[in-house]
Amino acid sequence: MLLLVPGWRDRLLKPTAALAVVFAISAALAVQSGENFAATLQVGDLIADHADAAKTLRLLAFVLAGALVIAAFTVPKLGKVAQTAAVALVAVLGLGTVGFTVKTGHEGAKAVWEAPFDAAKEAQAAPTDDSSGESEN
Numbered sequence: 001m002l003l004l005v006p007g008w009r010d011r012l013l014k015p016t017a018a019l020a021v022v023f024a025i026s027a028a029l030a031v032q033s034g035e036n037f038a039a040t041l042q043v044g045d046l047i048a049d050h051a052d053a054a055k056t057l058r059l060l061a062f063v064l065a066g067a068l069v070i071a072a073f074t075v076p077k078l079g080k081v082a083q084t085a086a087v088a089l090v091a092v093l094g095l096g097t098v099g100f101t102v103k104t105g106h107e108g109a110k111a112v113w114e115a116p117f118d119a120a121k122e123a124q125a126a127p128t129d130d131s132s133g134e135s136e137n
Helices: 006-038 045-077 080-125
Strands: none
Touching: 006 045, 045 080
16 A cells, blocks of 8 residues: 555555564464474474475565665655655565465475375275285175
8 A cells, every 4th residue: 555555655655564573473483383393392394394495484574674674764755756656565564474374384384284184194095904814895
């Protein structure tokens, strides 16, 4: 909205920057919590993919927060074209952050929902040990 409605920039840029800082801190805490939880588990590829996406998301969140904080104090002092360019750059960072938020959530959901089903499929496909030597009719 800050890109599309220039009149809102002065009122919304600083609160948006504050929310981005809260988001970045939340992302860092979520990564730390996930790392602590993963330390208690045997981590598979699906969890590792989720963790990698989360680490990238944490980086993007801090870059976005930094860009918004800088923009909050510099954009009002710029000319109209420079304001639009700066806000467009922040918007691109924001879209990238949203994209990685979705990717991280999707990877986490895959880890939770696919791993048990894959393990069940492998268990069903494994040959059974029939020690009696008799075959079923």
